Amino acid sequence: MLRSLVIHDMLIIDRLELDFQPGLNVLTGETGAGKSILLDSLGFVLGWRGRAELVRAGAEQGEVLAEFALPAGHAAHRVLEEAGLPGGDELILRRVNTRDGRKTAWVNDRRCSGEVLRALSEVLVELHGQHDDRGLLNPRGHRALLDDFANAGAALAEVRAAWSGRAKARKALEKARADIEALRAEEEFLRHAVAELDGLSPEPGEDEKLDQERRRMQAGERLRDDIGKAMEALSSGDAGAERFAGDAMRWLEGAAGEVEGLLDAPIAALEQALNALGEAADGVMRAIEALEFEPHALEACEERLFEIRALARKHGVQPDDLAGFADELRTRLGALEQGDADLAELETAAKAADAAYDAAALRLSDLRKNEAGRLDAAVMAELAPLKMERAVFTTEVAEGVAGPEGRDEVSFTVATNPGAPSGPLAKIASGGELSRFLLALKVSLSAPEAGITMIFDEIDRGVGGATADAVGRRLRRLADGAQVLVVTHSPQVAAQGAHHWRVEKRVENEMTLSTVVPLDPSERVDEIARMISGDMISDEARAAAEKLMG
Structure with missing residues (x-):
């Protein structure tokens, strides 16, 4: 107001x-x-x-x-x-x-x-x-x-809801059609890529594992001779460290009884050294065994590593993501194969939404037409x-x-x-x-x-x-x-x-x-009287004004 x-x-x-x-x-x-x-x-x-x-x-x-x-x-x-x-x-x-x-x-x-x-x-x-x-x-x-x-508020609300549902159903149908068309355009690529990935079957973490294995084998070729010489130096052969330490141990033990404990500490140290030399020899032996591989193992390892990395570059993903990428491509292929069934469902839903809107709009139209006649009658009665x-x-x-x-x-x-x-x-x-x-x-x-x-x-x-x-x-x-x-x-x-x-x-x-x-009330009487008679306000005009005002 x-x-x-x-x-x-x-x-x-x-x-x-x-x-x-x-x-x-x-x-x-x-x-x-x-x-x-x-x-x-x-x-x-x-x-x-x-x-x-x-x-x-x-x-x-x-x-x-x-x-x-x-x-x-x-x-x-x-x-x-x-x-x-x-x-x-x-x-x-x-x-x-x-x-x-x-x-x-x-x-x-x-x-x-x-x-x-x-x-x-x-x-x-x-x-x-x-x-x-x-x-x-x-x-x-x-x-x-x-x-x-x-x-018509309730009928309007029904039509608006039906229109919204119709728009959503059509949008979903159009999106599904566009998605399937896009998938069909790349179907050949999808099938080839999935076959290629399935043929290689890469696993997460395999790239790092292969790289480490390749490095170990490359290092094994280089270091095998040096580690072998170290093994000979530690072994108990004629020129091994273990033999010399053992000889020293026996000599000291033979003399220990005559020097009243003077050699106890050296003998204990040599005992510890002999144990350590044994452990070292065992470790070196294990290293030699680990560095042993089949003649073609390095070549096979490098070949698979290079194949994994080449495929990752081809598809623009990280090597560890190849398995997930293959799953994604398989999902897209599955969507393509499922697409016709989904389209049929969406088309049915869109037709149902159209029918719901048509029915609601028809009911609103009928209401409007009926009420239009009532409005016409009301206006005519006022005219x-x-x-x-x-x-x-x-x-x-x-x-x-x-x-x-x-x-x-x-x-x-x-x-x-x-x-x-x-x-x-x-x-x-x-x-x-x-x-x-x-x-x-x-x-x-x-x-x-x-x-x-x-x-x-x-x-x-x-x-x-x-x-x-x-x-x-x-x-x-x-x-x-x-x-x-x-x-x-x-x-x-x-x-x-x-x-x-x-x-x-x-x-x-x-x-x-x-x-x-x-x-105020009296001034209103004069104003209405002026409107009746003009500038010269007569008693008759005032009376007429008062009568109009009731």
Whole structure:
């Protein structure tokens, strides 16, 4: 709900503060007093595209500030969150226009773009009038209006879910087809590579093992003679170290009894040395045995090592990853062989998803067609009191392109008289007729969205008497539990208002200025009497005004 509007230096307004209320808010005044300027200023702060020159003559910049109340759950909270702007239970919009045309906007004291303002305006304000292409005259919104009237939320949710399921099933099918085509393109390579890898059958860690074995055999050829000589030096042969140590041991033991323990330590050391020499000889023997290999073993080892490394380079993997790579290729081959069966399942799933969407879309179409007739009847019932009982309103539901909200295109068409050609609202109806069509349609649609401020700009133009009274009563009905602002020249409409402001024009220091004055009950009587009789307000006009006000 719009709480207040503050305007500085815009067109012929120097400073103006307005506090609006729930219910029907009426703005009246003589032609040219500045009523349209209020709407221009509100449109400016909401980011609407309008007049290029808005700054008051002699001022450096113009500014408009609008404050809205935001109940919990209001759609504006989502817009603020998506834009990264602070929220709360109130929303303050401020926009400045400098004389050189630069425009700057703030939302709750945070800078923002005109796009954000326009996104907020979509959920804050509805403007209805003879030149309105943002609301009921916009054919792109007619389907949503019919769905609201039909309470089609559950059917819409079913169609959206079916559309999503249909899209997922088709995407899975297309991906599977593309994957299989890619596999078929490399089938020959896969089969050859798997056969080659299976023929070699490399194992993880085999490359390092073969490399170590090759190095050992290469070293064995080089070192065998040296290790053999070492074995001879350690052995117990005639010239071996073990023989000399043993001889020394026996000589010392023969002399030990005569020197009273003097040789005990050398004898013990030689005993340890003999043991160590034995262990060394055993170790060298084992080394000789380990270095022994078949004459062609080195050649075979090198050949397999080189084959493994060549295959790894060929496929761009590490030698230890060849076994895993072979498993991967076998999996791809298996997928190719399983592909036809998988495709058949996915095609069945896609057909089922198509059928589910078709069924849900058909149910929604049937609902829309049924409710279209009910909406037509409701609008026609509203047109009779508005002196348009011969007009024909039709909600057309035609098949269009399938989408997440069904495959229907909805448009509101009118014929001003029976037998006359029908067409879009904006093209067929004249100014006064259009206003009444829009009002009848708005009244017939579902209850106003919570928190929306509805503005009707001279929607009563071209009507008077009982018709104008019918317009006023319908505006008051719309304002019940909501907020409606109406700019009007009709006393019958003004009399239905819960709150009334008069727009006035005055001249100060040879400068024309516009102001807005809130009216108390007695002032309302005078204003409505002026609207009835003109500048000269008679007692009869006051009496007529009081009668209109009830």
